[in-house]
Amino acid sequence: MLNFFRQQSGSIKNDVLSGVTVALALVPEAIAFAFVAGVSPLIGLYSAFFIGLITAVLGGRPGMISGATGAMAVVVVSLVAMHGVEYLFPTVILCGVLQILIGIGRLGKLIRMVPHPVMLGFVNGLAIVIGMSQLGSFKTLGPMGDLQFLGGTPLFLMLALVLATMAIIWLLPKLTQAVPASLVAILSVTLVAVAINSSVESDGSGHVVANVGDMLRTNSQAKQIAMLRSEHTASFESQVSLVSNSTSEDAASASDDASPVVGPIPPLDPAVIQEVLDEEPSTASGISGGLPMPFFLQYDNLAPMNWDTLKIIFPFAIVLCGVGLIESLMTLTLIDEITETRGQGNRECIGQGTANLVCGLFGGMGGCAMIGQSLINVNSGGRGRLSGITASVCLLMFVLFLAKYIEQIPMAALVGVMFMVVIGTFEWASLKMVRRMPRSDVFVMVLVAGYTVVMHDLASAVILGVIVSALVFAWQHATHMGADIKYNEFGSKIYQVHGPLFFASVSSFKDMFDVNEDPEDVVVDFYYSRVYDQSGLEAISTLAEKYQASGKRLHLTHLSPECRTLLDKAGDLVEINVSEDPQYHVATDRLA
Known part of the structure; x- marks a missing residue:
């Protein structure tokens, strides 16, 4: 892998x-x-x-x-x-x-x-998710302060430099492994990008190849514009609320059904947005x-x-x-x-x-x-x-x-590195x-995978997967419960149980026994089985009570120690062969 x-x-x-x-x-x-x-x-x-x-x-x-x-x-x-x-x-x-x-x-x-x-x-x-998160690097602020995808020359240069970065990371290890290919790719593409931006800046225009500084300023401006819009919306709603209360009081005497007409929220003044976009970046980084x-x-x-x-x-x-x-x-x-x-x-x-x-x-x-x-x-x-x-x-x-x-x-260099990570991760x-x-x-x-992509919540995705896997496991193993029926030389009927006994297999376990038709002496052998939870223990206890009510004796062999402890209430009706019980080992913490 x-x-x-x-x-x-x-x-x-x-x-x-x-x-x-x-x-x-x-x-x-x-x-x-x-x-x-x-x-x-x-x-x-x-x-x-x-x-x-x-x-x-x-x-x-x-x-x-x-x-x-x-x-x-x-x-x-x-x-x-x-x-x-x-x-x-x-x-x-x-x-x-x-x-x-x-x-x-x-x-x-x-x-x-x-x-x-x-x-x-x-x-x-x-x-x-890593691949999709890189798409944000292909966006810039539009005239109205909204993030928009690049187009024209900036998009072409971005794609070209991303592909160049990926090509270096792929090809350089075939020539030498003296230095990390990712580092060489970042430094090489940075030199090219600086040269391109320097030539464009000499003409009086801005960067055509976005860098980390541009990303920082774009995020800062986008956050500032979002805050201005939020304040503008809150101010408008506050004014509408005041007008609504005043109008309602004036209209109450004329009609109980009168209500003020509220229009849509007007957009933020473009001049305010442009002022944010035109702000000179701070001299300090x-x-x-x-x-x-x-x-x-x-x-x-x-x-x-x-x-x-x-x-x-x-x-x-x-x-x-x-x-x-x-x-x-x-x-x-x-x-x-x-x-x-x-x-x-x-x-x-x-x-x-x-x-x-x-x-x-x-x-x-x-x-x-x-x-x-x-x-x-x-x-x-x-x-x-x-x-x-x-x-x-x-x-x-x-x-x-x-x-x-x-x-x-x-940003193209870093996006290229992350795209190669995506290819290697999938x-x-x-x-x-x-x-x-x-x-x-x-x-x-x-x-x-789908939950991770849609919700971007890796922890919840893992928990959900473990839960579903556990339910599938429980459902599948609930059908594995069965028993081989034999008789010994004393006429006792022996149920040799196979499969795990837990909450999902309790019904199958109970259906295996015919209390009314069974002889007076019945043996349930758990050598090939294991009781995993309280539901299984309760099923055994219920079975013992049914045989007791019918005046019959029930023997349980090869039962784990925890089961024997909880079944003490069955008294003399339950006979447990301790000497033949297998030893159950629990995983230690040494591997952790």
Whole structure:
């Protein structure tokens, strides 16, 4: 699976160069997710630095990249919108504490319960989502402040540079693997884009090849225009409400049915939009900043540390904790398969929790593992912890010293890198496997992929897939319950049960017995069976009571210890052969 990424072995040189490549790809992602969360770009960049650095050192998966992610941003934006940014930081801290507790409780091993069809659907859906998310780079602000797709020369140049980036990444490894192909592609295409923009700027026009700086300004202007429209709508509705109340009072004496006529909301004044579009960009870079400081030294208004605050932040912290760990552990599993190694799920939980705790203390928005950037790292040869450390340190250096140069990187280069990630991520073999896979597995795979694409919620997609797979498993195994009937030399009737006894197979189990026609002595042999839940235990107890009511004796052999304990109420009517009972072993935590 994903052989595209098995091109280079790990080394210090590969880790360092791969980390630089990942850092370049992290910049636009962190900025974009910060805008999604409703916070400043620097908060997204600082979050990516803290999350990436700490998980690289403490996490359970060397070579995996973590940072500010869209899945966490979608949760954060609701909190910030409803309660303000001052409630964000204690929420992220609490999320980190919960993740650490989960790691200490050794619950990371639960990721093993994700079936392979769910994994296939997750990977394929993720590839589609990554590809679709790149379409935003093909948009620009129109005259009315709406995002529109590029056209004409800018679109042609964008496509040409994207294809050039993909060609370099594909062809360079065939010639040499001395340097990561993705890094060479980004640097080469950046030089071409800078040359093109320089020649166009000499004519007095703007950039024809959009770069990171253009993306930052476009997002900022789009957010500003959206806020102006929201304020304009709120102002109009407020005025309509006042006029409506006044008109209703005047018309009440004339007619009870009179009501004011309200027209559609007028559009925002184009002159206001144009004023935003014509604003000169700040001389200071949009991603330039100093060293991060604790949030209680940066903000005057802080959330009070009391019970009311806890009631507000706790639900959001739980969601952030679940989303972050599911996405991180799924990424860990994917990187394990690519590198043919094994990460430590419980250690990753502790690493993610520690990273979010520190990130919250320093005014960050939290984060988790980033699948796209992790695959870029693996594809570029990054296998060790040094790659993640390098990426995080480089990201901080960009913010402190190199912001104006990083803004010159064309979006086409980063889009090309991500498109190659999409090609390598999608499990193309699954398309050939469809005819050979059970229909239920195909359904689960398509369901998870479809939910991921439509809802853009990776954690919920995985949970949904696991639930559906469990229901399918239960339904299929409910039909596997049966019994071989024999008689011993004493005339006792022996039911040798086959198949699992649990809630879905209880009805089949009960139908196997004919209490009225059976002899006075009946034996139920569970040597080839296993009782899994309380429903199965209750079915056995009910069966014993029926035989008791008929004046007959029921013997149960090879029954597990927990079943014997719960069936003590049957008294002398239940005879259990302890010496022949098999030993049941429970999986240990050593693999976690």
